[in-house]
Amino acid sequence: MKTSDPTMKNDPVKALLISLLAAQALLLFSCGGQEEPTQEIEKPAGLPISALIDNEEFWEGSALEFDEQFGMKDELFHKTEGDYAYTGLIKIRAINGSLAAVKNYSRGRPHGDFFEWHENGKLKSKSQFKNGMRHGYFYIWTKTGVVYSKKYFQEDLEDFGRFADQGASESGKSLAAIELEEWEGKGSEFYHKFAGDPKRGGTLQIRETEELYNGTITALDDKGQKEAVLRYSNGKYHGTISKWNEAGTLWEEAEFDRGNLVEFTIKKGQPFDASQIIDLSKDPSTVELLFK
Secondary structure, eight states, X not given: OXXXXXXXXXXXXXXXXXXXXXXXXXXXXXXXXXXXXXXXXXXXXTOOHHXXXXXXXXXXXXXXXXXXXXXXETTEEXXXXXXXXXXXXXXXXXXXXXXXXXXXXXXXXXXXXXXXXXXXXXXXXXXXXXXXXXOEEEEEEOTTSOEEXXXXXXXXXXXXXXXXXXXXXXXXXXXXHHHTSEEEEEHHHHHHHEEEOGGGTOOEEETTTOOBOOEEEEEEOTTSOEEEEEEEETTEEOEEEEEEOXXXXXXXXXXXXXXXXXXXXXXXXXXXXXXXXXXXXXXXXXXHHHHO
């Protein structure tokens, strides 16, 4: 004898719900009653899911932060935190906040476009990679925008016939030598660019490449006023050398030939007469300049 649930009569919504659940159970039973299994992605040791499924990341920071957070391991570009081969875009900014470089990686290998900028904001280089190989155009520009070098690669092999003119690099000079041919800056900046002491018989060199310097240097004081104009050939004074005092008056000027003093033209702000009698006790530095 069947008995009915009194609550079913009083609650038609509940009765309908139970009927639907019973029908669903019957349907599942008729189809075998098995749910389709789900696939789980295994996470290899030390490798995040983002790297496994090739999700691109984005990182932006200073050059110092870049050096601290990234490095090479097993010939692959790795992110230090997490210790995995990096995939994604990187932007490196200069101290003033401007872009210094943009890099792209795929599973720890250069892949895509790479860019570098000079301190003055002009583009310094553009290069293209494919799965770690040079593949595409490689350009380098000077700070003034002159093309220093241009090349083309296919799967890491250079196409030498692509350009008839490969830029200023054909002169044999380094990029640093070309950029520093006309240099202007303060003393503190000078020693970051140059090394040596031509005043004592030595030579002036480009610090980065150790090449003998050829060109003209305009030295500025702390206020940005012109302090000296120095001309060099193979690291030695050559041509007109001029110096100004703090008042902005041209104080000394002399002619040099490959490091050797030829003559003074201005001394202590006045035209220099080589025949005049010089009191060496008051100005002993003149001995070194005139008679070395």
